[in-house]
Amino acid sequence: MMTPEETSQANGELRDKSAPEVIEWAIAQAEGQAIVSTNFRPYEAVILHLATQVEPNIRVLWVDHGYNREATYRHAEELRGLLNLNIQAFVPRLTTAHYDAAHGGMPEPTPENEEAIKEFSTVMKLEPFQRGMKELAPSVWITALRKVQNPARAELDIVSPDNNFNSLKVSPVFHWSDEEMEAYLKEYNLPNEWDYFDPAKADEKRECGLHASWGGKAVAKE
DSSP, X not given: OOOHHHHHXXXXXXXXXXXXXXXXHHHHHHTTOEEEEEOOOTTHHHHHHHHHHHOTTOEEEEEOOSOOOHHHHXXXXXXXXXXXXXXXXXXXXXXXXXXXXXXXXXXXXSGGGHHHHHHHHIIIIIHHHHHHHHHHOOSEEEOOOOTTSOTTGXXXXXXXXXXXXXXXXXXXXXXXXXXXXXXXXXXTTOXXXXXXXXXXXSXXXXXXXXXXXXXXXXXXXX
């Protein structure tokens, strides 16, 4: 793990680099132990295309919590074929039917259901993600995090040590706007998918726990 000083220096050096250059830097740090994570939400084709252009067989960690919509599964299969993705899929220990029966189904995605949403996220998303990270044991975790996505992520940067999963998190498109993401999709003729829904979030401005401190506490109990 990098020290705060090393992290700050890396961010300064990478701030004006292109996304492929950032990924090349990340792969060099990883010594063969890099992954890229995805949930196949809108714009995910960008980070998956970028990563596979540098490292074609890079492992792609996907937690399939089972509640994705049909369009998202179709999108995942389209990108798998188009980019020849090396997908490493991890699923919860409970099926969706089991969770629905035992817990009354997905919590309604409203801020008032914060604790129920966190419980859902811990069981159906954080636990399988933690299991995946332990099994794949990446030293570098490439993500599609962007500063504009929500206020919590604005406090991060291109490079940030991740204390939840003990790896170096690298976000090559951290400073990209939606317009830049759209332009990349168009330039490389990549598909997008807008019928995405994450039941582990009350809204797009909150975190599901993967990139938040409460998530680290939740997975520590698993």
